[in-house]
Amino acid sequence: NAGVTQTPKFRVLKTGQSMTLLCAQDMNHEYMYWYRQDPGMGLRLIHYSVGEGTTAKGEVPDGYNVSRLKKQNFLLGLESAAPSQTSVYFCASSSLDRDEETQYFGPGTRLLVL
Amino acid sequence: GESVGLHLPTLSVQEGDNSIINCAYSNSASDYFIWYKQESGKGPQFIIDIRSNMDKRQGQRVTVLLNKTVKHLSLQIAATQPGDSAVYFCAEAYYNQGGKLIFGQGTELSVKP
Numbered sequence: 633n634a635g636v637t638q639t640p641k642f643r644v645l646k647t648g649q650s651m652t653l654l655c656a657q658d659m660n661h662e663y664m665y666w667y668r669q670d671p672g673m674g675l676r677l678i679h680y681s682v683g684e685g686t687t688a689k690g691e692v693p694d695g696y697n698v699s700r701l702k703k704q705n706f707l708l709g710l711e712s713a714a715p716s717q718t719s720v721y722f723c724a725s726s727s728l729d730r731d732e733e734t735q736y737f738g739p740g741t742r743l744l745v746l
Numbered sequence: 747g748e749s750v751g752l753h754l755p756t757l758s759v760q761e762g763d764n765s766i767i768n769c770a771y772s773n774s775a776s777d778y779f780i781w782y783k784q785e786s787g788k789g790p791q792f793i794i795d796i797r798s799n800m801d802k803r804q805g806q807r808v809t810v811l812l813n814k815t816v817k818h819l820s821l822q823i824a825a826t827q828p829g830d831s832a833v834y835f836c837a838e839a840y841y842n843q844g845g846k847l848i849f850g851q852g853t854e855l856s857v858k859p
Contacts, residue, residue: 636789663845672755674835674849675790682844690846722789726845734780735847737789 634658636738638723644744645713653708653741655723663726664706665690665735666698668719675722681706713745758856765823767853769836772817776838780847781810781821785832793821795839823855831857 639654655664662683667675667690677690681700695717697709706725710717720742724735759765771779778797782790796803796810796819803810809822819836833854837847 665845665847672851674837674851675847676849677846680844680846688844691848724789734792734795735845737791739789740787 636723636725636736638721638738638741640741641739642742644746645710646746647714649713650709650711651713651743652710653721653723653743655706655708655725655738656704657706657723657725657736658704659725659727659736660703661725661727661736662703663735664700665724665726666696666706666708667722667724668692668717669722669740670719678708678721713743715745717743718745719743755851756854756856758858759826761826761828761857761859763826765821765826765830765855765857767821767823767834767836767855769819769821769850770817771819771836771838771850773838773848774814774817775840776848777841778839779810779812779819780837780839781808781819782835782837782849783830783832784835784852790835793834826855826857828857828859831855 636657665680666678669675679698681687684703699707720740723738726735780795781793784790794805807824811820833852835852837849840846
């Protein structure tokens, strides 16, 4: 049981380039989330999904797109990367069962945009 | 708007002492609150949560207290150990928004041996 995994672990982009971050979970969770964490700050929600084929905006959605084509995967896309998107990105998943609401986090993807 | 914040950015304690990490929140609509521990280079790790209709919950060496009157949350760690050194975040959670979490800034706990 790997939990939540993220690919890649680290990436360097030039301004204007695009990329996709992949999150996968093997816990059969319905809910998945993408957060970004900047130095000295807590995590901020970018987008989330309450089920396969559904997505919703979080606190800081601008500049990002997401897709949830399969229940176990949640993709975060940057169409035209900007230096302000340099951050650590965390994916999380949860069942939102009232007895088990915990969000389980992946190890993070460090993104540097030059 | 929604905001969750922490009173102290850093906390240094002696090994074996008890630690208390505080958190203030501004939105009364959250369904429950969660404390996370984040070690350097890792994702947040769940410690303990408390529903908004409770005022205290205990886990192994940890206790969370919720005071809705003053919108204050605290995490108490008993007999703090070097392995407890990390950044601790409180977060508000909302069931009706897909379990959305609003995180506070974080408190860095440093345990001196």
